[in-house]
Amino acid sequence: MSHGKLRVESFSLSIDGFGAGPSQSLENPLGLGGMELHKWFFPTNTFQKMVFGKEGGTGIDDDIAAKGFENIGAHVMGRNMFGPVRGAWPDDSWKGWWGDNPPYHTPVFVLTHHAREPLEMEGGTTFYFVTGGIHEALERARDAAGTRDIRLSGGVSAIRQYLEAGLVDEMHLAISPTLLGSGENLFHGIDLSALGYRCTEHVPTQAATHVVIGRA
Amino acid sequence: MSHGKLRVESFSLSIDGFGAGPSQSLENPLGLGGMELHKWFFPTNTFQKMVFGKEGGTGIDDDIAAKGFENIGAHVMGRNMFGPVRGAWPDDSWKGWWGDNPPYHTPVFVLTHHAREPLEMEGGTTFYFVTGGIHEALERARDAAGTRDIRLSGGVSAIRQYLEAGLVDEMHLAISPTLLGSGENLFHGIDLSALGYRCTEHVPTQAATHVVIGRA
Numbered sequence: 001m002s003h004g005k006l007r008v009e010s011f012s013l014s015i016d017g018f019g020a021g022p023s024q025s026l027e028n029p030l031g032l033g034g035m036e037l038h039k040w041f042f043p044t045n046t047f048q049k050m051v052f053g054k055e056g057g058t059g060i061d062d063d064i065a066a067k068g069f070e071n072i073g074a075h076v077m078g079r080n081m082f083g084p085v086r087g088a089w090p091d092d093s094w095k096g097w098w099g100d101n102p103p104y105h106t107p108v109f110v111l112t113h114h115a116r117e118p119l120e121m122e123g124g125t126t127f128y129f130v131t132g133g134i135h136e137a138l139e140r141a142r143d144a145a146g147t148r149d150i151r152l153s154g155g156v157s158a159i160r161q162y163l164e165a166g167l168v169d170e171m172h173l174a175i176s177p178t179l180l181g182s183g184e185n186l187f188h189g190i191d192l193s194a195l196g197y198r199c200t201e202h203v204p205t206q207a208a209t210h211v212v213i214g215r216a
Numbered sequence: 217m218s219h220g221k222l223r224v225e226s227f228s229l230s231i232d233g234f235g236a237g238p239s240q241s242l243e244n245p246l247g248l249g250g251m252e253l254h255k256w257f258f259p260t261n262t263f264q265k266m267v268f269g270k271e272g273g274t275g276i277d278d279d280i281a282a283k284g285f286e287n288i289g290a291h292v293m294g295r296n297m298f299g300p301v302r303g304a305w306p307d308d309s310w311k312g313w314w315g316d317n318p319p320y321h322t323p324v325f326v327l328t329h330h331a332r333e334p335l336e337m338e339g340g341t342t343f344y345f346v347t348g349g350i351h352e353a354l355e356r357a358r359d360a361a362g363t364r365d366i367r368l369s370g371g372v373s374a375i376r377q378y379l380e381a382g383l384v385d386e387m388h389l390a391i392s393p394t395l396l397g398s399g400e401n402l403f404h405g406i407d408l409s410a411l412g413y414r415c416t417e418h419v420p421t422q423a424a425t426h427v428v429i430g431r432a
Binding site: 015017175179182191193195198202209 | 232393422427
């Protein structure tokens with residue numbers, strides 16, 4: 001059985017290449033200034049529907065955001081994207097940022113060094129905690145997704161690891177007109193050209209510059 | 217007398233933050249892949265007129281390119297932008313990339329560790345070789361420019377030095393839809409937010425995403 005793609009979708013970056021600001025915390029999960037990165041996304045119908053159950057804006061930004069949710073059979077994310085807890089899990093009380101019904105609706109494989117029982121949420125999302133590294137997480141996500149694609153949700157560190165291993169098939173970045181100055185840099189020390197990637201699509205809007213990085 | 221601004225104009229960057237590709241040489245002055253960065257600029261009327269004396273394309277990209285030449289009384293550039301010669305000048309035969317009539321038409325202050333006599337070209341361009349560092353070069357450029365602005369032409373290393381010293385007043389970047397993977401990175405290790413800069417303008421086109429970084 002041929003498997004689906006590993007896709008990064010709607011991943012927002014600053015002009016200077018940061019996917020999150022410095023000093024991430026419970027109060028500032030995206031780091032200082034990190035909310036600015038996602039300004040293009042918040043007004044979209046895709047975001048408004050998902051989070052508030054309301055109509056939002058349509059147009060190119062929304063089309064692109066919506067496409068990121070199509071044909072996804074599983075998600076992979078880094079542990080720091082799942083939550084602010086570091087080190088061993090003190091208990092099972094942290095259940096992600098997203099409430100009882102997270103916006104994934106598929107199995108989600110969370111990269112961590114610390115084992116934890118699977119966590120079943122409402123709406124079809126189950127978090128599985130994978131301690132065997134990025135290859136194991138991808139393999140389990142592929143088993144779960146079947147012929148559908150896998151969305152690599154982030155954060156920066158998880159995406160960098162999959163890029164360096166040459167495992168990302170497509171990466172949509174939304175470059176926002178803001179500077180962060182410091183934080184987690186997506187590109188630093190990764191030679192995407194040498195890894196065989198190039199820019200395959202370019203769709204600028206007033207809110208963000210959308211680019212797709214792929215192997216085509 | 218109040219002096220003009222120090223401006224970076226039409227400086228092209230890859231998505232991954234490189235202002236020039238790797239392996240710069242006489243044959244590849246912009247480094248491998250570096251020509252891709254400037255694809256937005258070549259078709260413009262500004263470039264076509266300047267280089268070929270022909271009409272070129274008009275529109276936003278051209279308007280922005282043209283603006284970069286307005287009210288400029290002097291230029292500052294790094295030595296590697298002036299030419300491929302490294303170390304001591306073997307003789308005075310290298311006169312820049314631009315032929316007898318370079319597109320500067322003002323005094324140009326070239327940062328170098330190696331003294332050399334001023335070089336007067338046609339059309340009002342004179343290259344002065346400054347061995348006293350970035351502050352001396354800027355001071356001399358200000359004396360030459362009077363109330364007009366100074367254009368900091370590049371390359372990456374010269375711009376980084378002026379940014380780190382907080383001396384750049386405005387920086388227009390054109391982010392091109394291409395990856396370079398390696399080369400000279402404009403942002404790496406510079407915290408522009410901490411230096412007081414932010415994104416003050418954002419004008420996307422099909423060819424490039426134009427942003428202005430300033431202190432406003």
